[in-house]
Amino acid sequence: MKLDDAAAHLEALGNPTRLKIYRALIRAGGAGLAVGRLQEKLKIAPSTLSHHIKALVVVGLVTQVRDATTLICHANYEVMRELVGFLVAECCTESAEPTDTKTAA
């Protein structure tokens, strides 16, 4: 994962509302959670919720599957794992000075 991608993911999660959305989806497990259920749970305006979900979908942290009229949202574990992997590899270990060809800037 590249730094800019990681930053984009972190930014997506760096909003309390979106982090709550994401956490709710994680807790929902493999079954996922419909947008409407999220709306009930989190008590935010549908348009606001849609806006935030979109932000999560764009960066790949959340995926959606249509089930009739309802849209089921799923947390994408793989992307989160990549993100955590990036943090651990590049931001938790002192010896993280890699091939410094053009990494600094």
Place this chain on the structure above:
Amino acid sequence: MKLDDAAAHLEALGNPTRLKIYRALIRAGGAGLAVGRLQEKLKIAPSTLSHHIKALVVVGLVTQVRDATTLICHANYEVMRELVGFLVAECCTESAEPTDTKTAA
């Protein structure tokens, strides 16, 4: 770590410039890195850099120690570990439905 704190930390890291700053500090290891060195490395205006460093300091991801006229910045590993811990515990495991007294909202 509470959700709002985690979101604040994620937001602080969710900016390419700040993530670069943080990563540079990690790579600098225990010795840390002076603001001026960061400025040379990242090639951004001093005022902008100061602005971003402050954001990282406020949430505790970075600490500063004065060495004469230069300010040495250090990455705070402990805070990062807590953040990663939060992500892994609350956002990576399906069975993360805790005492749901007032967690949803």
Place this chain on the structure above:
DNA sequence: ACGGTATTTCTAGAATGATCGAAACAGACC
């Protein structure tokens, strides 16, 4: 096709953030 539920898009306003130059401040050194 109509009606109903689910969700998004549009639009807009307030708030916040990023950026940077100029000026101010902090501390060391002569």
Place this chain on the structure above:
DNA sequence: GGTCTGTTTCGATCATTCTAGAAATACCGT
């Protein structure tokens, strides 16, 4: 005290984000 280097604050500008109401769209059941 003056001066030099290092860093922050101030002030301004431009862009983005958050929020949500209203309208539009999507899809199902009849």
